[in-house]
Amino acid sequence: MGSPFGIPVYVSPTWFLVAAFITFGFEPLVRGQLDMTPPGTYVVAFVFAVLLYVSVLLHELAHCVVARMYGLPVRRVTLYMLGGVSEIEREPETPGREFLVAFAGPALSLGLALIGFVADIWFIPDNTVVGVLTFQLWAANLVVGVFNMLPGLPLDGGRMLRAGIWKLTRDPGSGTIAAAWVGRGLAVLLVALPVLMSLMTGQSLGWVFMVWAVILASFIWLGATQSLRTARVRARIPHIQARTLARRAIPVTADVPLSEAIRRAVESGAGAFVVVDHEGRPIAIVNETAVNLTPEQRRPWVTVGSLARTLEPELVLSADLGGENLLEAMQHTPAGEYLLVERGGEIFGVLSTSDVNHAFKGV
Incomplete structure (x- = not known):
C-alpha cells in the first residue's frame, strides 16, 4: 500500500473481513447518534473502520521507526484481521532498547487517544459525523493502547516485561519464557473471566463478545507458544557448531x-x-x-x-x-x-x- 519512512506496508485480505464486520457492527450506533439513514450510515461506519486501521498502522510504524533508530532492519508492516504486525528482522541488543521499541506502539496509541479526547471535549460538536468518529477513534485507541500494555507475549507489554526480566537476570531467554507463560495466563483469563462474570450475574455477554474473546485468546496463546519455541531454539543456537x-x-x-x-x-x-x-x-x-x-x-x-x-x-x-x-x-x-x-x-x-x-x- 506504500512505504512510509521507507517501510513497505501490506494489507492482508483478512482485513476486508474485519472491515465489513466493523462496518455492519458500528452502523446501528451511527444511525442512533446522527440524523442520517442508510446508505450514509454505512459510509460513516466504513470510514471509522479505515481510520481505526490507520491508527493501527501508526502504532506499528512507531515500533519500526524506533527500531530503525537503533539500526535494526525492518522488513515490512502487515495489517490483518486482528491488527498489525511489524517484521523487525533482528532483536534489540539491550533490554533498554527492547523496552523502548516495544513501548513506542502503545505510547503512540495512547497519545492519539489523548489528542482525540481533548479535541472531542473542547473543539468538536456532538452529534456530528466528525464528533462521532472522533469519540469512537479516541476510545478505540485507548483500548488498543491499554490492551497492548498487558504484560504477556506476544503483546507489547509482554516484550516490556521480557526486557525487565532480561535486565534483572541478564538472560533474554529467561525473560522470553517468563513473559510467554504470563501471555498464556492472559489468554486463559480472556475466556474464563467473561464466562465467570456471566455465571455470577446471570446475564449473557452476547455471542459476538465471546467470539472476539476466544479469537483474541487464541491469538495470544499461539503467540506465546511460538515465543516459547523461539526461546528454546535460541538456547540451542550457541551449541550449533x-x-x-x-x-x-x-x-x-x-x-x-x-x-x-x-x-x-x-x-x-x-x-x-x-x-x-x-x-x-x-x-x-x-x-x-x-x-x-x-x-x-x-x-x-x-x-x-x-x-x-x-x-x-x-x-x-x-x-x-x-x-x-x-x-x-x-x-x-x-x-x-x-x-x-x-x-x-x-x-x-x-x-x-x-x-x-x-x-x-x-x-
Missing part, C-alpha cells in the same frame, strides 16, 4: 560416475562429495537431494559433475563457525550444502543444511 555437524567428504573429479563415487564414499565412510579439478582444487559441491533422487539403475551413467553446484565464494565457510555467525552465513546464501575449510584453506568436510535443521528437531 559447523565442525561437529560436518560430514567427511571425498574429492572426486566431475567425470566420475555417481555409482563409483558412492562406492568410494561407502568404503571410506564419507557422507558427501566435493568435485575437484585435476589439480585437486575444489570447484563444486554435489547436491545430496539430487543424488537421492537419481534412480539406482541410472547412477552408473550419471556423472557427479551433473549433480553439482558451482562452488561460489559464499558456499565456502570456515569450519570454526558456530552459533549466530554460522546461521547468518547460511541465511546469506541459502544452499543444501556448504564446503567447510580450515584456516589454511584445507578441506575439512561438507556441512549439510539438513543436518543443521535436524539439530533443532524436537525444539
Whole structure:
C-alpha cells in the first residue's frame, strides 16, 4: 500500500473481513447518534473502520521507526484481521532498547487517544459525523493502547516485561519464557473471566463478545507458544557448531560416475562429495537431494559433475563457525550444502543444511 519512512506496508485480505464486520457492527450506533439513514450510515461506519486501521498502522510504524533508530532492519508492516504486525528482522541488543521499541506502539496509541479526547471535549460538536468518529477513534485507541500494555507475549507489554526480566537476570531467554507463560495466563483469563462474570450475574455477554474473546485468546496463546519455541531454539543456537555437524567428504573429479563415487564414499565412510579439478582444487559441491533422487539403475551413467553446484565464494565457510555467525552465513546464501575449510584453506568436510535443521528437531 506504500512505504512510509521507507517501510513497505501490506494489507492482508483478512482485513476486508474485519472491515465489513466493523462496518455492519458500528452502523446501528451511527444511525442512533446522527440524523442520517442508510446508505450514509454505512459510509460513516466504513470510514471509522479505515481510520481505526490507520491508527493501527501508526502504532506499528512507531515500533519500526524506533527500531530503525537503533539500526535494526525492518522488513515490512502487515495489517490483518486482528491488527498489525511489524517484521523487525533482528532483536534489540539491550533490554533498554527492547523496552523502548516495544513501548513506542502503545505510547503512540495512547497519545492519539489523548489528542482525540481533548479535541472531542473542547473543539468538536456532538452529534456530528466528525464528533462521532472522533469519540469512537479516541476510545478505540485507548483500548488498543491499554490492551497492548498487558504484560504477556506476544503483546507489547509482554516484550516490556521480557526486557525487565532480561535486565534483572541478564538472560533474554529467561525473560522470553517468563513473559510467554504470563501471555498464556492472559489468554486463559480472556475466556474464563467473561464466562465467570456471566455465571455470577446471570446475564449473557452476547455471542459476538465471546467470539472476539476466544479469537483474541487464541491469538495470544499461539503467540506465546511460538515465543516459547523461539526461546528454546535460541538456547540451542550457541551449541550449533559447523565442525561437529560436518560430514567427511571425498574429492572426486566431475567425470566420475555417481555409482563409483558412492562406492568410494561407502568404503571410506564419507557422507558427501566435493568435485575437484585435476589439480585437486575444489570447484563444486554435489547436491545430496539430487543424488537421492537419481534412480539406482541410472547412477552408473550419471556423472557427479551433473549433480553439482558451482562452488561460489559464499558456499565456502570456515569450519570454526558456530552459533549466530554460522546461521547468518547460511541465511546469506541459502544452499543444501556448504564446503567447510580450515584456516589454511584445507578441506575439512561438507556441512549439510539438513543436518543443521535436524539439530533443532524436537525444539
